[in-house]
Amino acid sequence: MRSLLILGLAVLGTQFGCGGDGADMGTQPELASREDRLICFTDSIITYYSDATHTTVVGEDRCFCNSVPERTGRRSPYWIEEVNAECP
Numbered sequence: 001m002r003s004l005l006i007l008g009l010a011v012l013g014t015q016f017g018c019g020g021d022g023a024d025m026g027t028q029p030e031l032a033s034r035e036d037r038l039i040c041f042t043d044s045i046i047t048y049y050s051d052a053t054h055t056t057v058v059g060e061d062r063c064f065c066n067s068v069p070e071r072t073g074r075r076s077p078y079w080i081e082e083v084n085a086e087c088p
Helices: 002-018 031-035
Strands: 042-049 057-063 070-073 078-086
Antiparallel strands (some): 042 057
16 A cells, blocks of 8 residues: 555656656757857957966967857956957
């Protein structure tokens, strides 16, 4: 009797949302692959620093018109963006 009650609650839980939304998570792209599809609309460089003094560079994002951004190093909350030109 107890096992039937547990089984019934499990079935109800699955039907009412505890079992997920039914979406196939394998078909959704990962964040890294989605970022790779971004297209640059400016010719710019974002330089990331280790702290607020902006003395040690830890990474860069380079954007060239109508291309995919190129990242070296890592991002941080301390950055400076230099925009060279808007893309035509």
